[in-house]
Amino acid sequence: MPGYSGLGWTQGAAGYTTAAGVDVGALAVLKELRAAATLSRLLIGGVLLATTAFADVFGMGDASANWVAIAARLDAGVKLPLNDALTQARSEWIAEDRQAFDTAVAKFQGDTEATRKFFEQIEKCLDDIGDAFRDYWFELAIIAGAVITAILSAFLMLFTPLAPWGKTLLEWLGALATGIISTITSRLGAFLTLVGATMLTGAKGMVQLFNIKPSGSAAINFKQNKINWTPPSTWIEPKKATPAPYGT
Numbered sequence: 001m002p003g004y005s006g007l008g009w010t011q012g013a014a015g016y017t018t019a020a021g022v023d024v025g026a027l028a029v030l031k032e033l034r035a036a037a038t039l040s041r042l043l044i045g046g047v048l049l050a051t052t053a054f055a056d057v058f059g060m061g062d063a064s065a066n067w068v069a070i071a072a073r074l075d076a077g078v079k080l081p082l083n084d085a086l087t088q089a090r091s092e093w094i095a096e097d098r099q100a101f102d103t104a105v106a107k108f109q110g111d112t113e114a115t116r117k118f119f120e121q122i123e124k125c126l127d128d129i130g131d132a133f134r135d136y137w138f139e140l141a142i143i144a145g146a147v148i149t150a151i152l153s154a155f156l157m158l159f160t161p162l163a164p165w166g167k168t169l170l171e172w173l174g175a176l177a178t179g180i181i182s183t184i185t186s187r188l189g190a191f192l193t194l195v196g197a198t199m200l201t202g203a204k205g206m207v208q209l210f211n212i213k214p215s216g217s218a219a220i221n222f223k224q225n226k227i228n229w230t231p232p233s234t235w236i237e238p239k240k241a242t243p244a245p246y247g248t
Helices: 024-037 041-053 057-073 076-092 098-159 163-209
Strands: none
Touching: 024 041, 024 098, 024 163, 041 098, 041 163, 057 076, 057 098, 076 098, 098 163
């Protein structure tokens, strides 16, 4: 989402967060809501709900960029050396266990790719979470502007013959604003829960990376400290070019 300006909020430039990582725009919106709550006490509940939605959105952006860099290193940084190893093995490896080596490498590549996809998923989730918080505070800024205007109008009615109506209107506006804030806060919470569940499911690929154990012909028995020197049943001559005679 493009950056917002107004109420001291501009996205995308450094220096627009507090020392605690809270967006100054969010603080400005909350300050206006608190000012309105001094006139309409029922708005205090909405203010308390809004304080639960503070987040370091800019920090999420930095973390997202880091996850992208990590995923990129798991791509070419792993695939190229492994593919080169497979090529070298297929050209010079003549023992019968070469197929087991190919199988182990293929499994490692599969688990690495699953982990890389998980890292990309984290990056995407962080972007989505950042957008959700930006949308939340943008909506809240619009609500705050409308509520303050209406509450000030109702407050001025207290100094007129319409004072009883003004008092009722102040209470109604505070309750209405709190209800709206509760709705959008609950929507944000439900979205964050969904994203968290998605990331937890995708973490399986990363867990598998740390549990790679060769099996079958590729398994290693570290208790057997000896080398089997039995030659293979068939001997395959390596494919090597015959050197040209000296001087040619």
